[in-house]
Amino acid sequence: MKKWLLVFSLSSSLMACQPDEACVDTQTINENAIEAKQVPPETITGFAWMQTLKSGRRDTLIQEVHFEPEARHYWHYHSELETLIGTTGTGYYQEKGEAIRLVQPEDTIKVKPQVVHWHGATAASRFSHTLIHSKANRVVWLTPVTEREYDGYH
Numbered sequence: 001m002k003k004w005l006l007v008f009s010l011s012s013s014l015m016a017c018q019p020d021e022a023c024v025d026t027q028t029i030n031e032n033a034i035e036a037k038q039v040p041p042e043t044i045t046g047f048a049w050m051q052t053l054k055s056g057r058r059d060t061l062i063q064e065v066h067f068e069p070e071a072r073h074y075w076h077y078h079s080e081l082e083t084l085i086g087t088t089g090t091g092y093y094q095e096k097g098e099a100i101r102l103v104q105p106e107d108t109i110k111v112k113p114q115v116v117h118w119h120g121a122t123a124a125s126r127f128s129h130t131l132i133h134s135k136a137n138r139v140v141w142l143t144p145v146t147e148r149e150y151d152g153y154h
């Protein structure tokens, strides 16, 4: 059901397109990935790669991040709201001072601005998620998630 929210949101984006914007329909969005690159190693433990998708809106950035098992972003926070939607595999999400949460396909997490957190794959599974945020978003990278923190899921 949450996937439908994404489709709806993309459809809404299409309706909001201006004539001079590059608009795509949701069926072809994966064919319209405009960029596929390795996630910068100074922001992650392990290996992940990232595709930036055309959103149909100039102010919105949609990215798909694919983590290898055990790969996870460093602790970080955003200047703008981040919406995270699990797409394949099983991942982790944790806010500073809170328990680690499992993220399954279609799980949606809204990360408020300035909240210190990390996301990544479990040790047993690859994991992919979609990230949606404003192009005005800035990320402040902090320290790596330690093995002890990473192993803290119970």
Ligand SMILES: [Zn+2]
Pocket: 076, 078, 082, 111, 117, 118, 119
């Ligand atoms: Zn984040």
